[in-house]
Amino acid sequence: MEYQLKKEGKFQYIEEGEGHVLLLLHGLFGALSNWNSVLDHFSKKYKVVIPLMPLYTMNILKTNVDGLSDFIHDFIKYKNYQSVTLIGNSLGGHVALVYVLDHPEKVHSMILTGSSGLYEDSLGGTYPKRQDYEFIKKKTELTFYDPATATKELVDEVYEIVNSRIKALRILHLAKSAIRHNLSKEVDQIKIPVCLIWGNNDIITPPDVAREFKELLPVSELHFIDKCGHAAMMERPDEFNQIVEEYLTRLSVKSI
Numbered sequence: 001m002e003y004q005l006k007k008e009g010k011f012q013y014i015e016e017g018e019g020h021v022l023l024l025l026h027g028l029f030g031a032l033s034n035w036n037s038v039l040d041h042f043s044k045k046y047k048v049v050i051p052l053m054p055l056y057t058m059n060i061l062k063t064n065v066d067g068l069s070d071f072i073h074d075f076i077k078y079k080n081y082q083s084v085t086l087i088g089n090s091l092g093g094h095v096a097l098v099y100v101l102d103h104p105e106k107v108h109s110m111i112l113t114g115s116s117g118l119y120e121d122s123l124g125g126t127y128p129k130r131q132d133y134e135f136i137k138k139k140t141e142l143t144f145y146d147p148a149t150a151t152k153e154l155v156d157e158v159y160e161i162v163n164s165r166i167k168a169l170r171i172l173h174l175a176k177s178a179i180r181h182n183l184s185k186e187v188d189q190i191k192i193p194v195c196l197i198w199g200n201n202d203i204i205t206p207p208d209v210a211r212e213f214k215e216l217l218p219v220s221e222l223h224f225i226d227k228c229g230h231a232a233m234m235e236r237p238d239e240f241n242q243i244v245e246e247y248l249t250r251l252s253v254k255s256i
Contacts, residue, residue, distance in 0.1 A: 003039065005032070005052070011075055012052040017043035020108075020253050021081045024050045025072070027090030027114075027231075028174055029140075029158050034089065037237035042244070046253075051075050053095070055174060056167050063170055064177035065091075069098040076106055083108040085253065087244070089231055090114050090205070094178055100190050101183075109193045109251055111244055114205045114230040117183040118212055133159055144229040145201040187216045194220040195247045197240055199228030221247075 003014045014032060022042055024035045032050050042048050053068055062070070072095060076084065085108050088096035093115025100107050137155045141147035161167045194217045198210035207224065214222040223243050225236045232240045 009078070010054070011078060013075070014039065014050040015047065017045070017047045019046045020248075021047045021049055021084040023072075023076070023081070023084045023086050024048065025086065025088040025092030025095050026050070026053065027092050028055070028171060028178075029161065030089060030092065030231075031157060034231060034234055038087070038233050038241060038244070041237075041241045046248075049079070049081075053092075056170050060170070060173065063173055065094055065098055065174075065181045068095045069102060072099050073103055073106075076103075082106075085109045085111065085248070087111040088113075088115060089233060091116055091174065091178055093117065094181070094183075097183055097187060097190070098181070100192060101186055104190070104192065107192055108253070109195070109248075110190075111195045111197065111247065112213070113197045113232045113240070114199065114202055115196075115209075115213070116178045116205060117181075117187070118216075119205060119209050136162060142203060142229075143231055144235050145199065145227050146229075146235065149229075149231075149235050184212075184216065187213070188218060190217055191219060193251055195243070196220060196222040197232050197243050198222065198224050199230060199232050199235065200224045200226045201228055202230045204230040 003016055006013055006015060016039060024038060026032065026034050032052060035050050039048050051072065054071060058067055084106065086096040093112040094117040096110055096112065097117050100110060136159050140155050140158050141150040144150055161171060196210050196213055198207055200207060210222055214220050225232050225239050228236045
């Protein structure tokens with residue numbers, strides 16, 4: 001299904017449905033389309049919002065995890081959302097964690113899948129070489145258990161990013177920022193409910209990362225999905241959506 005990208009001031013976002021706000025945060029090489037299955041499923045019962053994070057347009061001095069958290073705070077204030085549920089993948093999960101630490105009063109609950117914040121092996125350990133499509137294709141495929149999930153459209157998106165000098169420098173800057181911004185000594189301060197949904201075959205943020213998150217987060221539960229890599233909401237959307245649905249029901253999050 002096609003959704004309208006709204007543009008208001010410095011914000012670009014998708015907003016569909018009514019009810020409790022599910023705010024979805026994409027990863028470093030992610031796009032709004034990564035969340036299509038979640039948007040299709042949950043916009044029937046909730047207000048699903050996907051802000052486009054300004055990875056390539058922010059002031060370079062603010063192009064880091066803290067800067068993106070500040071951007072999300074500005075967005076939530078602009079939209080006057082109250083007590084949202086944050087759902088973050090990869091870097092988006094990292095931004096969600098930082099946001100909750102800074103603004104716990106704004107967040108009802110959080111769902112993380114393949115989140116950075118403790119450890120990540122970006123694109124399988126090697127930064128993509130420019131102008132090498134086959135190399136980028138193989139590295140993008142490592143995001144998933146089933147390489148076929150890395151569609152040509154997705155590989156083309158990553159290829160375009162790493163072959164743009166400005167975009168590639170910003171991605172590298174953000175990746176280094178995420179690695180430096182380790183939250184292992186802070187996440188135990190997060191008291192809201194957290195649901196961890198992890199691919200059993202994630203090699204970017206491996207299953208041990210999920211187990212460490214589970215140990216450190218005081219109010220958390222952990223679900224593994226077999227034959228699944230770093231982006232569960234893309235590779236195993238039905239299982240991912242079912243876990244989220246049941247979790248929100250247990251938390252008594254109001255749907256329409």
